[in-house]
Amino acid sequence: MIKISLADHVTLFQGDALGVLTTLPAASVDAVLTDPPYSSGGITLSAKQVDPARKYQRSYIKRQYPPMLGDSKDQRSWTMWCTLWLAECWRIAREGSPLLVFTDWRQLPALSDSVQAAGWAWRGIVAWDKRSGRPQLGRFRQQCEYVLFASKGRFCAPSQACLPGVYSYPVNPAHKVHLTSKPVALITDLLAVTATGVTVLDPFMGGGSVGEACLATGRGYVGCELSPEYFEISRTRLKKFLIECR
Numbered sequence: 001m002i003k004i005s006l007a008d009h010v011t012l013f014q015g016d017a018l019g020v021l022t023t024l025p026a027a028s029v030d031a032v033l034t035d036p037p038y039s040s041g042g043i044t045l046s047a048k049q050v051d052p053a054r055k056y057q058r059s060y061i062k063r064q065y066p067p068m069l070g071d072s073k074d075q076r077s078w079t080m081w082c083t084l085w086l087a088e089c090w091r092i093a094r095e096g097s098p099l100l101v102f103t104d105w106r107q108l109p110a111l112s113d114s115v116q117a118a119g120w121a122w123r124g125i126v127a128w129d130k131r132s133g134r135p136q137l138g139r140f141r142q143q144c145e146y147v148l149f150a151s152k153g154r155f156c157a158p159s160q161a162c163l164p165g166v167y168s169y170p171v172n173p174a175h176k177v178h179l180t181s182k183p184v185a186l187i188t189d190l191l192a193v194t195a196t197g198v199t200v201l202d203p204f205m206g207g208g209s210v211g212e213a214c215l216a217t218g219r220g221y222v223g224c225e226l227s228p229e230y231f232e233i234s235r236t237r238l239k240k241f242l243i244e245c246r
Contacts, residue, residue, distance in 0.1 A: 002231075006239055009199070009220035010211070014231040017203040020224045021088035029222060030198035032089045033100040033190060033210055035182055036082070039073040040106035079110040085203055086118035090152055092201060098193045099150040100126075102182065104142075111148055120150035128186060129168040147190060158195035177207035177233050187213035194219065208234030215241055 001015035001023075013020045017036075073081060089099065099120050103111045108125070116122055126147040133143030167190075169183040187210050194200065199220035202210045207230060214221040215238065223238075225231040 004235060006235070007242055010215065010238060010242070011222050012205070012211075012231070012235055012238070013222075013224040014226075014228060015224065016226055017085050017224050018088065021085060021092065021203060024088075024092045024201075024222070026091050027094045028199070029092055029097065029201040030094055031098050031100075031191075031194045032093055032201045032203075033187070034202045034204045035102040035180065035206060035210070036085075036204045037073075038104050038107050038180075039075075039078040040104050075107070075110055078107065079114050082111060082114035083117045086114055086120065089201060089203065090119040093152045095153050096156045097152045098123075098155060099148075099152070100190050100193070101148045101150075102128075102145060103148060104145050108146055108148070115148055115150050120152060121155070123149045123151055123155060124165070125149065126190070127166045128182075129166060131168060131170045149193070155193075158193065161192065163189075163192055177237065181207045182209050184209050184213050184216070188217060191217055191219065205234045206230055208237040211238045212241055215245070 001013060001020060004012045004014075006012065086099075086101075093099070099115065101111060101115070112122060126149055128145045128147065130143050130145065133141040135141065167186055169186045171181070171183065175181070175183075191200070191213060196218045197220075199222060200210065200214050202221065202223045205211060205223035205225035208223070211221045211223050211234060221238075223234065225234060
């Protein structure tokens, strides 16, 4: 495990999420917002174990990204794995902390089970309309992903704003540094359930979108990433952001 502090309010870990989470103190963060590997994209185990670049990327897109790690579990093992790291997140979060976890339609039922098994109170689902999706003759286009919203105990809203249940942002390939990057603007909107100045935990840092949104909105950030390549991409991205904001 590697630990790097980019600033007093920004700490990054390179290592397995479960291993890192067990080292963090209890009640030390104010929110959890993360985008774990979905381990979906197929019905059979062999289909799930296909290279994520083939599962999640259209064939005509030529841009290559570093390999995604941890995306080949079957649904039962994925559910158990999620319960383990979500239970650690529950321990690390302060009472009242919100939890926001990305997933797709295939894993939404399994994730809702894991969230509740880990001790979180399930509060609802937010839809992200990507404005795109593979055409399917005679069927509905699967153009949404989802964010499962929960809290540790009673959730105390940081404001009186009434937030929407659907956010619509396209994926801009020019801004992607990770195969499954989420738009920073979307992350920024989701952070509305947290107060400025809080510390956000992200066990699956990927390309650093959550980290950038946290820094841009005056929030602290604790990120973890298993892949050495993506850890370096995120470290460089967030360090550059901090320098440019001075």
